[in-house]
Amino acid sequence: MPVWSDWRSTVRFGDDGPGVTVLYESSELKVVLVGLRAGQSLPEHPGPAASFHFLDGAAVMSVDSERIEVTAGATVVVPPGGVRGVRAVTDVVFLGSLADPVSEDAPAR
Numbered sequence: 001m002p003v004w005s006d007w008r009s010t011v012r013f014g015d016d017g018p019g020v021t022v023l024y025e026s027s028e029l030k031v032v033l034v035g036l037r038a039g040q041s042l043p044e045h046p047g048p049a050a051s052f053h054f055l056d057g058a059a060v061m062s063v064d065s066e067r068i069e070v071t072a073g074a075t076v077v078v079p080p081g082g083v084r085g086v087r088a089v090t091d092v093v094f095l096g097s098l099a100d101p102v103s104e105d106a107p108a109r
Contacts, residue, residue, distance in 0.1 A: 004033075005008045007055055011035040018042055023095075026039050030101035036088035044085035048100040052084075057092030061085070 004023065011033055012019030019035040024036050036042070036059070044062055051073045052061065061068045062085045063078050069089075070076065078084045086094070 007033055007095070010036075013037055013091070014040075017055070017076050019031060025101065027102055028100065030096075030098040032096045032098075034086075034094050034096060036086065036092050038090050038092075041087040042085055044083050046081050046083050048098050049080040050078045050096060050098040052078070052086070053097075054097045055093045055095060058089040059092045059094075060081070060087045062087075085090065 002024065010021055010023075012021055013035040014037075018038060021033045022030065023033055024031040034042070036057075054070050054072055056072050058069070058071045061070050061076050062083070063076065064083050068074075068076060080100070084090070
């Protein structure tokens, strides 16, 4: 059973886009740690049911047509097929848990 005692030693930031560290992946669940520099974003896209827990920083998360300002401590749950995206206001780190990761690139349901 993998354990990360401090996400700060695991998070990565990319110069040209998100730094994504896959913490766990199976056919039922994918868990990622994502670092975005201020101004970087994950473009809006449909995906499986997911939860996003923000560990550090501030961002604007979009879910379908709604925009939500989030800071460290916020958790956002997205239903299957929900269109989601994240734009970092400051450097931001979040933990994403995706159900049914096989469908991640499939059309919205």
